[in-house]
Amino acid sequence: xxxxxxxxxxxxxxxxxxxxxxxxxxxxxxxxxxxxxxxxxxxxxxxxxxxxxxxxxxxxxxxxxxxxxxxxxxxxxxxxxxxxxxxxxxxxxxxxxxxxxxxxxxxxxxxxxxxxxxxxxxxxxxxxxxxxxxxxxxxxxxxxxxxxxxxxxxxxxxxxxxxxxxxxxxxxxxxxxxxxxxxxxxxxxxxxxxxxxxxxxxxxxxxxxxxxxxxxxxxxxxxxxxxxxxxxxxxxxxxxxxxxxxxxx
Amino acid sequence: xxxxxxxxxxxxxxxxxxxxxxxxxxxxxxxxxxxxxxxxxxxxxxxxxxxxxxxxxxxxxxxxxxxxxxxxxxxxxxxxxxxxxxxxxxxxxxxxxxxxxxxxxxxxxxxxxxxxxxxxxxxxxxxxxxxxxxxxxxxxxxxxxxxxxxxxxxxxxxxxxxxxxxxxxxxxxxxxxxxxxxxxxxxxxxxxxxxxxxxxxxxxxxxxxxxxxxxxxxxxxxxxxxxxxxxxxxxxxxxxxxxxxxxxx
DNA sequence: CCAAAAGTGTTCTCTGTACACCCATGA
DNA sequence: TCATGGGTGTACAGAGAACACTTTTGG
Numbered sequence: 001x002x003x004x005x006x007x008x009x010x011x012x013x014x015x016x017x018x019x020x021x022x023x024x025x026x027x028x029x030x031x032x033x034x035x036x037x038x039x040x041x042x043x044x045x046x047x048x049x050x051x052x053x054x055x056x057x058x059x060x061x062x063x064x065x066x067x068x069x070x071x072x073x074x075x076x077x078x079x080x081x082x083x084x085x086x087x088x089x090x091x092x093x094x095x096x097x098x099x100x101x102x103x104x105x106x107x108x109x110x111x112x113x114x115x116x117x118x119x120x121x122x123x124x125x126x127x128x129x130x131x132x133x134x135x136x137x138x139x140x141x142x143x144x145x146x147x148x149x150x151x152x153x154x155x156x157x158x159x160x161x162x163x164x165x166x167x168x169x170x171x172x173x174x175x176x177x178x179x180x181x182x183x184x185x186x187x188x189x190x191x192x193x194x195x196x197x198x199x200x201x202x203x204x205x206x207x208x209x210x211x212x213x214x215x216x217x218x219x220x221x222x223x224x225x226x227x228x229x230x231x232x233x234x235x236x237x238x239x240x241x242x243x244x245x246x247x248x249x
Numbered sequence: 250x251x252x253x254x255x256x257x258x259x260x261x262x263x264x265x266x267x268x269x270x271x272x273x274x275x276x277x278x279x280x281x282x283x284x285x286x287x288x289x290x291x292x293x294x295x296x297x298x299x300x301x302x303x304x305x306x307x308x309x310x311x312x313x314x315x316x317x318x319x320x321x322x323x324x325x326x327x328x329x330x331x332x333x334x335x336x337x338x339x340x341x342x343x344x345x346x347x348x349x350x351x352x353x354x355x356x357x358x359x360x361x362x363x364x365x366x367x368x369x370x371x372x373x374x375x376x377x378x379x380x381x382x383x384x385x386x387x388x389x390x391x392x393x394x395x396x397x398x399x400x401x402x403x404x405x406x407x408x409x410x411x412x413x414x415x416x417x418x419x420x421x422x423x424x425x426x427x428x429x430x431x432x433x434x435x436x437x438x439x440x441x442x443x444x445x446x447x448x449x450x451x452x453x454x455x456x457x458x459x460x461x462x463x464x465x466x467x468x469x470x471x472x473x474x475x476x477x478x479x480x481x482x483x484x485x486x487x488x489x490x491x492x493x494x495x496x497x498x
Numbered sequence: 499c500c501a502a503a504a505g506t507g508t509t510c511t512c513t514g515t516a517c518a519c520c521c522a523t524g525a
Numbered sequence: 526t527c528a529t530g531g532g533t534g535t536a537c538a539g540a541g542a543a544c545a546c547t548t549t550t551g552g
Contacts, residue, residue: 010302014261014345014356053259053354057345094343094358096263096306105302107263107356109343184503202542204505226503227549242540433530451515453532475530476522494514 013106016060017048017152019092019159020069020113022132023176023192028163029132030156031069031113032148039102040149044138046156047130048108061089061111068130073113087115088175092159100151112159114175135160164193169243171213174234180217182229183207196247206244212237262355265310266297266401268341268408269318269362271381272425272441277412278381279405280318280362281397288351289398293387295405296379297357310338310360317379322362336364337424341408349400361408363424384409413442418492420462423483429466431478432456443495455493461486 020031032044047068051060058075065073065087073089089111096107138148139157147153167173167190174181176189187203190196207213214232221228269280281293296317300309307324314322314336322338338360345356387397388406396402416422416439423430425438436452439445456462463481470477 010263010299012261012263012300012356013259014263050259051261051345051356054347056347057343057356091342093340094306096300096358098303098305107261107300107306107358109345109356182504199542199544200503201505201507201544206541208505221550223550224503226501226551227505229504245541247542431531448515448517449530450517450532450534455514457532470523472523473530475524475528476532478531491513496515 011105013101013104014051015048015106015108016051016057016064017046017095017108017110017155018061018065018068018113019046019110019156020065020071020087020115021135021159021163021176022115022117023189024117024132026188026192027134027136028160028193030135030138030160032131032133032138033068034129035149043147043149044133045149046110046152051109057109058089058091058111061109061113065089065113069115069118071113071115071118073115087113088172089113092155092162095151095155097151108155110155110159112162114163114172116176116178164246167193167244168246169240171234171237171240173244174214177234180219180231180233182222182224182231183214184224184229186214186232190244194246196249198247210237210240211235213240260354262350262353263300264297264355264357265300265306265313266295266344266357266359266404267310267314267317267362268295268359268405269314269320269336269364270384270408270412270425271364271366272438273366273381275437275441276383276385277409277442279384279387279409280379281382281387282317283378284398292396292398293382294398295359295401300358306358307338307340307360310358310362314338314362318364318367320362320364320367322364336362337421338362341404341411344400344404346400357404359404359408361411363412363421365425365427413495416442416493417495418489420483420486420489422493423463426483429468429480429482431471431473431480432463433473433478435463435481439493445496445498447496459486459489460484462489 018031022029031047033047035041035043035045047064049060049064051057055063062073062075065071071087073087075089092110092112094107094109098105100106100108135156139153139160148156173186173189173193176193177185183204184200186207187198187200190203191198212235215235217231217233219231222231267280271278280296282296284290284292284294296313298309298313300306304312311322311324314320320336322336324338341359341361343356343358347354349355349357384405388402388409397405422435422438422442425442426434432453433449435456436447436449439452440447461484464484466480466482468480471480
């Protein structure tokens with residue numbers, strides 16, 4: 001059996017699935033779409049679709065995201081900080097269990113998207129209903145709210161875990177923030193994603209003291225509650241050294 | 250365009266490729282095979298092959314590894330320490346650039362294998378020549394020694410980087426060791442994989458002081474040079490907290 | 499005035515680092 | 526005896542945790 005006989009390879013379908021996360025209303029939310037056809041008709045699922053014959057995997061993920069949310073993402077390469085208005089996109093893992101799709105053999109490459117909160121989570125194109133759903137309701141509370149189609153529960157769980165661990169040692173938490181943000185807003189991202197509460201004083205010293213993490217945006221004030229806060233943008237740093245420590249409960 | 254029309258999916262070939270690493274003679278080595286057919290006939294490549302129609306991706310990786318090295322691997326799931334004689338296996342990433350194989354569209358799921366040094370790196374089955382090659386020669390020194398086939402240089406680089414960062418915060422370095430090993434042998438693993446030298450005294454305190462990392466194997470001595478050293482086995486811990494810090498040069 | 503969020507300073511503790519020193523073997 | 530690697534003790538510096546305290550807004 002020669003490893004590359006072009007005529008004898010088994011037929012596989014290849015898709016991309018998206019774990020698109022954002023922070024909305026004090027909750028970590030994932031983008032879900034409602035399936036319009038069987039199997040799992042009417043069930044919620046992660047957005048995704050076929051990779052086209054001459055399309056790169058990451059390009060397929062970007063296209064699907066754009067089609068369903070009109071959100072532009074940018075592939076994360078080493079030392080590539082997220083830019084204005086663009087979401088962060090990275091490969092998560094590949095799921096190819098035989099039988100994960102009841103009709104045929106489908107290998108799905110999952111991508112993780114970290115996006116700032118959007119004014120409208122407007123569904124676009126051919127998708128019936130797309131919306132942001134709190135991941136807590138989809139994962140642990142999923143017994144009542146209903147499970148996601150296929151193995152998307154596991155893909156979502158893997159994506160959430162990747163996001164939780166990655167903001168520990170990278171500057172990726174800023175991908176959840178708008179272009180300009182305050183230290184308190186960034187702290188709320190960490191608190192929501194990790195489900196903990198952090199000391200505001202120590203957090204402030206930590207993030208402002210890490211070179212390259214934040215740069216002052218000049219504009220020095222904004223209303224959030226009490227005293228006006230300085231505005232920052234994401235700096236050039238991509239890795240946090242020393243990392244942000246996740247407290248244990 | 251419905252996302253799951255069984256008759257309309259584009260044809261893809263799906264393969265697994267292995268980045269199998271071990272520590273031999275003070276060098277981090279990767280398993281390479283020599284290609285017997287075009288394209289890249291005669292060139293070195295990572296071992297790999299087609300996923301069978303009803304085979305899970307991880308099972309395909311295990312099968313390929315067994316066929317080419319008679320090495321048994323075990324899929325790494327959360328909280329699953331490596332066991333006696335078995336290698337560690339985890340999914341690395343998926344590579345699907347159109348044109349990465351000149352003949353057809355091939356999506357390759359790469360797996361990372363961390364193995365102890367083997368008595369014989371014996372090639373098995375239908376593979377012409379399989380051998381362990383120092384990764385330094387394959388990566389930076391690759392200009393002279395010759396590049397790997399396809400995009401395997403990049404896959405190998407990603408695998409090495411994953412291994413380097415993963416032994417920082419997990420107990421995976423023990424996967425490079427035989428079942429029973431000394432603290433000095435474990436330290437040499439870190440030194441070779443990272444390409445640094447570590448303080449033996451502090452390293453000893455660190456690893457023996459981390460609960461669950463090492464357990465004394467009873468047998469208390471062995472000859473390695475000077476004074477006899479205690480023998481240990483890998484403990485139940487999988488994550489290192491606090492992590493092992495990689496010194497900067 | 500009070501509540502709420504933004505910042506700053508200080509103290510304590512923990513752990514990583516550097517290095518002196520002793521132990522047990524082979525040659 | 527010396528060289529080699531194994532293992533312990535100790536002192537110093539840096540960073541995280543806890544928290545007192547000041548600043549600046551809105552109500």
